Amino acid sequence: MTTVSSTSNNSQQTLLNTAAQGANGADFNMFLKLLTTQMQNQDPLDPMDTSEYTQQLVQYSQVEQSMQQTGVLKDILGRLNAQDMAQASAFIGREARFDNNISGVGATNGAAWTIAPAKKASAITVSVTDAAGKVVHEKVLDPATTRFNWDGTLANGDRAAEGAYRLTVKATDSTGAAIDVGVNGVGVVKDVITDGSGVSLGIGGVRVPMDYLVAVSAA
Structure with a gap:
């Protein structure tokens, strides 16, 4: 009898696991087949209570509803991405400014940044670094x-x-004290792309998420 009981328990666990993994292809017909198998292999001296079968049906129904909701949400996300792409395409050919200190060098264009000291500066020095953190250009600015x-x-x-x-800016006031400087990357939008979860704008050799966009103007 112990062996039969073990088979029943294993069948029940398989049933629940299959229901929980509905996204992998289990459907309602398979669920019913597993439920029937479970009933046929239960311990006749210790049969499962009817309420337990009902509970399993409820659990499966909840999983199925969750799958349907996930599908609907994915569809909504896809539609939103399509709308974002359509709206972002209007930026192509225009100059965009982003809330970070990264800009891109392309095949035919250089990189640009805006610089905004917290207060009047007496001296400003900029350093341009590549992706490896190596300084490739330095200059003292007006x-x-x-x-x-x-x-x-x-x-x-x-x-x-x-x-x-990346642009790093060092600024000092008339007393030689350091000044905070806001830096934004700038560039003309060449293309728009999405990875399914968000939209990015292509500027030079860089793709910048739309979330970083702070201003758009004529090129």
Whole structure:
């Protein structure tokens, strides 16, 4: 009798696992087959209470509803992404500004950033670093500068590789005290792309999430 009881328990566990893994292809007909098998293999001296079968049906129904809701949410997300893509396509050819200090060097364009010191600066120095953190360009700017454009030319005269570059700004006031500086990456939008979870704008050699967008203007 112990063996029969063990078979019943294993069958019940299989039933619940299959229901929980509905996303892998289990459907209602398979559930009913497993439920029938469970009833046929239960211990005749210790049969399962009817309420337990009812509970399993309720659990399966809840899993099935959850799967349907997930499908609906995915469909809604897909539609929203399509709408975001359609709206973002209007940015192509326009200049966008992003809330980060990264800009991109493309095949034909350099990188650009806006610079906004917290207060009037007496000296400003900028450093451009590549993806590996190596400084590839440095320059002392006019303290009144609010935008820095880098054409991608390195110190040796070569052109920088396409990709993302980060701008670091050091600014001081008339007393030599450091000043906080806000830096935004700037560039003309070349294309729009989505990975299914969000929309990104292509600028030079960089793809920037729409969430970082702070301003759009004519190129």
